[in-house]
Amino acid sequence: MDLRFLDETPNEAEREAVDSVLGPPESGWDGGTRLDTDLRYARGGHAARDRRDLLLPALHAVNDRVGWISPGALDHVCRRLTIPPAEAYAVASFYAMFALQERPRRVVHLCTDIACAAKGSEPLRDRLAERHGPPGGHDGEVAWHESPCLGMCERAPAALAIEAGTRPRSAVAAPATPEALDALAEAAPDGHANGHGPGPAANGHGPSDRDRPAALTTFDETPLAGSHPEPDPADAVPDAGSPDHVLLRRIGRVDPLSLDDYRAEGGYSALREALRLGPAGVLREVSDSGLVGRGGAAFPTGRKWQATASRPDGPHYLVCNADESEPGTFKDRVIMEGDPFSLIEAMTIAGYAIGARTGYLYIRGEYPRALRHLENAITVARERDLLGDDVLGSGFSFDIEIRRGAGAYICGEETAIFGSIEGERGEPRTKPPFPVEKGLFGKPTAVNNVETLVNVLPILLMGGPAYAAVGTEGSTGPKLFCLSGGVRRPGLYELPFGATLRDLIEAAGGVPEGRGIQAVLLGGAAGAFVRGDELDIPLTFEGARAAGTTLGSGVVLVLDDTADLVATLVRVAAFFRDESCGQCVPCRVGTVRQEESLLRISRGADAGSEVALLREVGQAMRDASICGLGQTAWNAVESAVDRLGLFGAAPGAPAGKQTS
């Protein structure tokens, strides 16, 4: 391969950023100083191309350091990794958090997604536009963007600021009052200094953490000057400390940065049990538990693990899907921020069961604090022989690499995540072959959601059959629900399967006085609406299915009678349009046509003919799209039409298959 590079050179900061990920270049062949000896040999080829999976980390390093990716920086990354510039550009331009045009170092992401819109993100957007120009533009000091769900729905509306630097810093404003938002959007007086000295601990656990030698994390723990401290992760769990909690029992009780705290609360006893049982024993317990995936697809975890473990070719890989981006979902964030060791322990057990040596933890780019807590947990676990060669003297070796997403919902799709990790565009792959046969790097791979994985800990401690006795026959174990919107105490709730929608909303104090429930969005943007008079739907996989809806990723978004449903649908449509990867026609163009049609309705067009058109487009997206994004892009709109009777159709028809 005879690659042609640009004639742009990186500046010193860009070079340093790239070298911080890839190490210093060894010769002129990979971007270093050209020496006479370089003329006598050639370097590159497979050895360099095999490191293609470092493309995304290298792009992050530049974007984190400088705030955008210049042609010179991109070229340097390409030389270092032997990647054609057009391909690297194709990857960089796929992600919303990377900029390929110069912009200020501080970028504010204002969430304007469903939950935040319901809680008043619009005046905030107007405020930013007034002060800093239209979204995407910048006034030289700060750039701002409208963002899809930032995963802070329990304290909506939310905004996240990230400031580039040697170690980038972040801050959130949630709920984002106008004043808090102004603080985020104002460049700090020391805006160009960075990363010195310990500031107030950002994890909500006070000064005792200062004494601990912190692991070097990507993000500086000092929040941006002027910003408000981020609330404790446990604040997202209204009934934190409840004795009934299984998955959330440590949230708020332990310091998320302390392995000792974690172990004092029972941490790592599940791994010991797993090592005692052996891989086959773990597979048996997980199968017996009846655990099904909590990411939305509800596939039996035991079967997935069995299938991966039994594949003859290797190596096997584990991928933890922490790219939680479904609008309204924040459960994985709370676990990762509040109890990060539990995920590390669970991944170790999963790796042991499926015979993997390496696990990739793919976390969305919008979660700086969760990233920091996980990086700390991995470093500490390695120091204590809980990761790495010969885990706990068992002879089993396992390590975890973190890969950070960069703002692309589609990368949470179980095959798109492989492309993203491998340094390709995050485009879904056609199935078959399924990931258990050909997944990451073409090898057998088990992909599991964060919540799914942490369920493995109680399974091993209780035993599979005892776990299976919790919940219902078809839906076993505890379940997390992300409750947001118009309820008194929004937040993350853990209930055994079997509670009804009404039980959950009542546990959150119900809707505020004088309000009624117009609709509830179950399962996020890919889920479906149910009416306010359908609160007796049991929150189980089979109960939701029987009611013609889905639990999806556990989103319960309550829209009270003040919510603008048509505007909500337009936002859902805009979300799918923005997040489509663009690979297949039904999704790439269908999501655009769906949004256009809803916009016409919201401006008074004849709903009857528009609904007929929407049905036709929706059916083709559902039938012919490559992946779940396109296949579900019409679910919420369809349920609003058929179930809520939004555009004049008789309400109450089950949201099932429609003929056009």
Added chain:
Amino acid sequence: MTVPVHLAPPKRLIDATIDGEEVRVPEGTTVLDACSASGTEIPTLCYGDTLAPRNACRVCVVEVEGARTLAPACSRKLEPGMSVNTDSERVRHSRKLVLELLGSSVDLSTTPRVPEWMERYEAEPGRFGPRSEPAPLGERDARRAGEHEAGDGSVAATVEQPPKIDNDLYVRDYSKCIMCYKCVDACGDQWQNSFAIGVAGRGFDARISTEHDAPLTDSACVYCGNCIEVCPTGALSFATEFDMRQAGTWDESAQTETTTICTYCGVGCNLTLHVQENEIVKVTSPHDNPVTHGNLCIKGRFGFQHVQRRGEGSARGAEKDPL
């Protein structure tokens, strides 16, 4: 590749059903190949006979009994006992919508067979409303992932923009691009290994692009023209063809095609000369040729002017010409 080299051990035969007819095919046969063999026609756009299927356009979808969604015929392999329906109501509906969605957003005026398929599936691309104005040159290439300007739905968004003319050999008219990925694959590791272009951006704003939207002359392009060879819509074309179409003189019915052997080197690539009014107007290569598989180099594909530069009726006229 259409010319398999039979070195592998013989394949197991499997039985399946297509449209109620029993078929017996070697293991690994795709639905599309099985259908072609039995004479069932399936429309395809992004499928390339010399490239690995990308199954991006979805116009070839078929219904596999028991499957939740439709399957792309070009890449789904037949499995024992599989029952496939290539013309069910669901199949016809999706094909119609795919044609409508493409027809409403892309200029398909030079895409072969589309009018026939539009008629067959009763597609009406116009029902999504009037087309939006073409974007100014470069505007689409600067669009950010995950961000778009919401209009009011009064016009149907299109990918139209002015053609990109930055060299003497080809024109890139991305108003006609259906994002089939074939040019990227032909330029990349499937054939040419130049990697001059990739798919940049995301969603509706995804587009074929060089790095930073640089002109082709600044890119890694080696002008082999293999991307033109595989382009199904005419988004990539010879400058000669583009100019003649603009001038209204392009007339395929008046063209003859003659396959010969390239004289530039000893490899022996087959060239098909497309001649209109005694002028070579473009050069292709037979896809089933085991030497080229449809690919050529810059000389074979574009170096045909010398044949025509006789000057004053003398075969030696060209030698006198300083150019």
